[in-house]
Amino acid sequence: MSDLRDLYQDLILDHGKKPRNFRKDDACTHHAEGFNPLCGDQIALFLRVSQDGKVEDACFQGKGCAISTASASMMTAAVKGMTVEEARRLFVRFRDLITGVDPSTSDSELGKLAVFDGIREYPNRIKCAALPWHALTTALDGNADPVSTE
Amino acid sequence: MSAATVTPAERIDVDAIRAEFPVLHQQVHGKPLVYLDNAATKHKPRAVIDSQTHYYEHDNANIHRGVHLLSCRATDAYEGARARVRRFLNAAEDAEILFTRGTTEGINRVARSYGELLAAGDEILITHMEHHSNIVPWQMLAKRKGTVLKVAPIDDAGQLDVAAFERLLSPRTKLVSIVHQSNSLGTINPIAELIAKAHAVGAVVLVDAAQSCSHLKVDVRALDADFVVLSSHKLYGPTGVGVLYGKRALLDRMPPDEGGGDMILSVTFEKTIYNKLPHKFEAGTPNIAGVIGLGAAIEWVESKGLDAIAAHEDDVLRYGTQKLCEIPGVRIIGTATHKASVLSFTLGEIHPHDVGTVLDMEGVAIRTGHHCTQPVMDRFGVPATARASLAVYNTRADIDALCAALHKAIEVLG
Numbered sequence: 003m004s005d006l007r008d009l010y011q012d013l014i015l016d017h018g019k020k021p022r023n024f025r026k027d028d029a030c031t032h033h034a035e036g037f038n039p040l041c042g043d044q045i046a047l048f049l050r051v052s053q054d055g056k057v058e059d060a061c062f063q064g065k066g067c068a069i070s071t072a073s074a075s076m077m078t079a080a081v082k083g084m085t086v087e088e089a090r091r092l093f094v095r096f097r098d099l100i101t102g103v104d105p106s107t108s109d110s111e112l113g114k115l116a117v118f119d120g121i122r123e124y125p126n127r128i129k130c131a132a133l134p135w136h137a138l139t140t141a142l143d144g145n146a147d148p149v150s151t152e
Numbered sequence: 153m154s155a156a157t158v159t160p161a162e163r164i165d166v167d168a169i170r171a172e173f174p175v176l177h178q179q180v181h182g183k184p185l186v187y188l189d190n191a192a193t194k195h196k197p198r199a200v201i202d203s204q205t206h207y208y209e210h211d212n213a214n215i216h217r218g219v220h221l222l223s224c225r226a227t228d229a230y231e232g233a234r235a236r237v238r239r240f241l242n243a244a245e246d247a248e249i250l251f252t253r254g255t256t257e258g259i260n261r262v263a264r265s266y267g268e269l270l271a272a273g274d275e276i277l278i279t280h281m282e283h284h285s286n287i288v289p290w291q292m293l294a295k296r297k298g299t300v301l302k303v304a305p306i307d308d309a310g311q312l313d314v315a316a317f318e319r320l321l322s323p324r325t326k327l328v329s330i331v332h333q334s335n336s337l338g339t340i341n342p343i344a345e346l347i348a349k350a351h352a353v354g355a356v357v358l359v360d361a362a363q364s365c366s367h368l369k370v371d372v373r374a375l376d377a378d379f380v381v382l383s384s385h386k387l388y389g390p391t392g393v394g395v396l397y398g399k400r401a402l403l404d405r406m407p408p409d410e411g412g413g414d415m416i417l418s419v420t421f422e423k424t425i426y427n428k429l430p431h432k433f434e435a436g437t438p439n440i441a442g443v444i445g446l447g448a449a450i451e452w453v454e455s456k457g458l459d460a461i462a463a464h465e466d467d468v469l470r471y472g473t474q475k476l477c478e479i480p481g482v483r484i485i486g487t488a489t490h491k492a493s494v495l496s497f498t499l500g501e502i503h504p505h506d507v508g509t510v511l512d513m514e515g516v517a518i519r520t521g522h523h524c525t526q527p528v529m530d531r532f533g534v535p536a537t538a539r540a541s542l543a544v545y546n547t548r549a550d551i552d553a554l555c556a557a558l559h560k561a562i563e564v565l566g
């Protein structure tokens with residue numbers, strides 16, 4: 003039986019309760035909204051991407067469960083300072099982690115995001131962790147339609 | 153509800169009832185299953201499961217079209233279920249009972265077909281506590297025909313503001329569509345009074361009985377309801393089947409919204425003559441086994457008695473309300489004087505979805521989210537709630553398991 007603590011690790015609970023980069027950015031260059039209709043999670047993501055393709059700032063607002071809030075908090079922290087290409091690569095790596103396609107956490111690329119590896123055991127919560135990341139790719143694609151996890 | 157009319161002899165023997173539900177007797181995540189998601193769907197007693205197996209093992213055939221014996225038996229069983237639904241709802245005739253896929257299809261059918269008889273500027277009145285299935289079809293109709301959707305407000309307890317409802321009624325109101333019992337709040341609406349008020353301005357009334365029909369008598373003639381919709385799966389029956397009751401005078405005027413086999417008397421490329429009621433609205437091969445299962449479910453519910461079921465659920469609801477209120481941080485959403493079977497709540501700052509995951513690991517199945525009633529969530533300023541909802545097989549011990557699991561959630565997430 004999987005232990006709840008594998009899912010709700012201290013780092014996740016901490017980011018869930020005290021999300022970092024939790025603010026609005028009216029001067030952002032990229033923006034996307036995401037919805038998880040199953041649990042009512044909503045996220046608005048704001049990015050500032052420089053001319054030379056660097057994510058200079060990332061922040062978000064919204065209402066969500068501990069998992070989606072922590073995921074958004076840690077994602078915005080992680081992609082800040084990355085190039086757009088690096089951010090997209092991290093998305094793929096993170097997605098492969100939480101869906102179990104590539105469950106290894108030994109590489110350095112994931113960093114703290116490796117705490118989400120316990121979520122594999124909770125298939126109906128994978129969407130929660132994935133929501134901010136889908137908003138990220140949508141924002142980077144410059145797509146104005148809201149994303150949904152359904 | 154009418155708990156007072158249940159004599160001790162008619163009380164529910166909950167152990168005997170639980171023995172009739174195979175699915176209840178299992179472990180999830182290593183814990184005994186405590187199923188408290190009955191507003192979403194209820195489990196099926198052995199009698200319902202057997203009725204469908206029996207049909208497939210003995211009578212399987214298409215209906216209304218074969219000369220052979222199996223087809224006759226299948227047709228008899230299908231039409232027998234229609235007669236049972238007619239008696240359950242006290243409709244005047246079998247032809248007023250139309251089978252659908254569920255509540256959602258029933259409402260959409262009325263919006264599509266009765267909607268054809270409406271004109272731009274005609275008003276449709278709903279309430280703030282409707283399920284999305286009783287909001288979106290009317291928005292679609294508004295787009296198609298230019299009808300206007302009006303919404304009657306609810307108060308802080310989750311009760312309809314009846315005075316405001318009455319003020320919104322006018323000769324422009326052509327259709328009123330209201331939920332009998334709210335799925336996210338538990339509120340029971342004073343449906344007879346609302347129907348009378350709507351009729352006074354000449355509007356027809358659709359009653360969404362999806363939640364109420366499993367413990368409240370819905371007597372379409374006593375209520376003078378024009379349309380009633382329900383889902384079999386919330387009434388201990390199979391999924392994929394529902395009922396649309398309509399008064400014949402209305403159904404006769406309504407155009408069929410689907411064409412095909414069974415709904416016609418004669419077809420040529422020049423002209424098609426539609427079949428009579430109820431077949432006019434039942435194009436194609438229906439969910440025959442599902443309808444037979446619904447008939448068995450109604451027979452089962454009637455054998456227990458709606459009043460006895462209601463009295464039992466009310467006891468567990470009262471106990472649950474009291475126990476939940478003792479847990480620090482619990483806020484109950486939906487505190488109507490008149491309510492049944494639903495306990496919606498939030499737990500401090502902990503998101504309901506996280507609550508739901510911890511409860512699941514403790515074997516306790518509840519629903520979390522907006523329950524297809526986003527406007528209700530907005531009204532109470534919450535993105536979602538946790539909802540425990542009751543059926544006749546739930547016990548006070550289920551509530552105790554719920555509360556113990558909530559303490560665990562506070563420990564893990566608080």
Ligand SMILES: Cc1ncc(COP(=O)(O)O)c(C=O)c1O
Nearest residue numbers: 254255256283285335362363383
């Ligand atoms: C009050 C109410 N109306 C409508 C529905 C829709 O029912 P169904 O999904 O069976 O069509 C539900 C069930 O979720 C409900 O609770």
